[in-house]
Amino acid sequence: MDETAEPVDETAEPVDECDGRDAVARKTAAFVDEILESRRLVAEGQAREAAAMAEAYAFTQEQTALLGSATVKAREMPLRAMAAEIGAATRVNDSTVQSRLFECHRLVTEYAPTFEAWRAGKVSQAHTKVIVEFGADLPDSDARAAYEKDVLDYAVKTATGRLRPYAQQVADKLNPRTVQERHEVAACKQRVFVEDLADGMSMLATIAPSTYVHGAFDRVTREAREIKAADLRTRREYAERRARGEDVEEPWFDDRTLDQIRADLVMDMLLTAAPTIDPTGGGLAAIRATVQVSIPATTLAGTTSGGAELNGKCAIDPATVRILTGNAPGFDRVFLHPVTAEVLTTDRYTPTAGLKRFLTARYVRCAFPGCRRPAMRSEIDHHHEYANGGKTDGDNLGPCCTRHHVTRHAAGWTVEQLSGGRLRFTAPSGKVYIEDPPPRVMFLPDPDSDPDPGPGLEPEPPSEPASPPF
16 A cells, blocks of 8 residues: 555545536537527528519519510510629629529529528528429429429438439439430530639630530540650650660650640640531631730749739739730730829720720729629720710720620610729619729839749840830
8 A cells, every 4th residue: 555645535526527528518519509590590691682582583574574575685674684783782793693583583483392491491502502403304393392392301301412412313203304305405505614713724614415525535535645655655765775875865755644635635626726517618717716914014024923814814824924925916015003003004006996905904804893704805885975975085985795785775874984994883773883993913023033034044144124025
């Protein structure tokens, strides 16, 4: 027995380890309850917004019905005008809002039990999207009701990822149309779209019939593997000649991965090849890709490495933009305010083309609230109509895509240009939205670093300052 041990108080209450675990469990349960209540409140708010969207859509349909035998464009205007105003207020593209108006109306009117479950917080917005997505393929209302009941019962007790395959299986079982009929409808929805990523990269995605997509992927994969095989033959031949003691120059080896080669092949064929079927009689082969690139003179000269921008949508690396500017037949010098970075003017002016270049440089995109269509593919809009005495100058003009150009004039939007190119849009409802030209980030050279001359170029010895290369 250890006589040095401290005496034990036999009257003290024993420490129960379960108490500590219970405290953690109670705290965790409180967090879970708080999060669930927050999600219920979020769902209630989202459902309220969806109900308002559905009512707004129904109101535009009532307005359309009053137009009678008007033109298609006139009959589209109530919905487009409503979407434009909601989009400007919520800072969401009006095309997205227009689709959202229809989706909310369909949810509220055709999937009422799902909408009520959402409003009560039993399911999330993601659940409702899955239910509507696969139920939309069911043309019969009875089949759709049976589908909704089955899938909704499962949705209240499972995650969205598990709900999706189940909803698709139930929809396929209840769909009276054959697979061929559904495919023909789906083929009408094929499209190509772009998603801009970070670090000067973008994704080009294609939705097309599966046989075409997998066939194209197989072809480009086989071509990429052939390139890798050719590189392997070159490496072996070089190694064999070196082993025989021959004095040979080391060839260029292709170190790209299979994915990288596939991507290069797709871009090469899309940018240089002509389609097999050309209904224009050869005119499609003459079309060349066109992009608008903005680059600071300091980046072009190599004293900074940032600021290059493509179509006002995403950044691009300076090496690529130097190649583009080196091969361009001509480009414009844009003068910016040294503090505010406001576009002041361009140094090449003609009565129409020069002014358009100035507006394109200033606004980069369609100036209508929320629109991201490049200015180079937009129309030039007179803020104060030319027929009513508006001037054709930089203080009265701005780029506006065809969709928003028509919507602005047909729906009754007005535009006033403020100082610095700011635009004051007044909607038909009287609400006002201020749109500023895209902000510019000014890159300054680092005095402690040597200029980067770009790939393949050696820095030149110091000399007297030269004029910018444009």
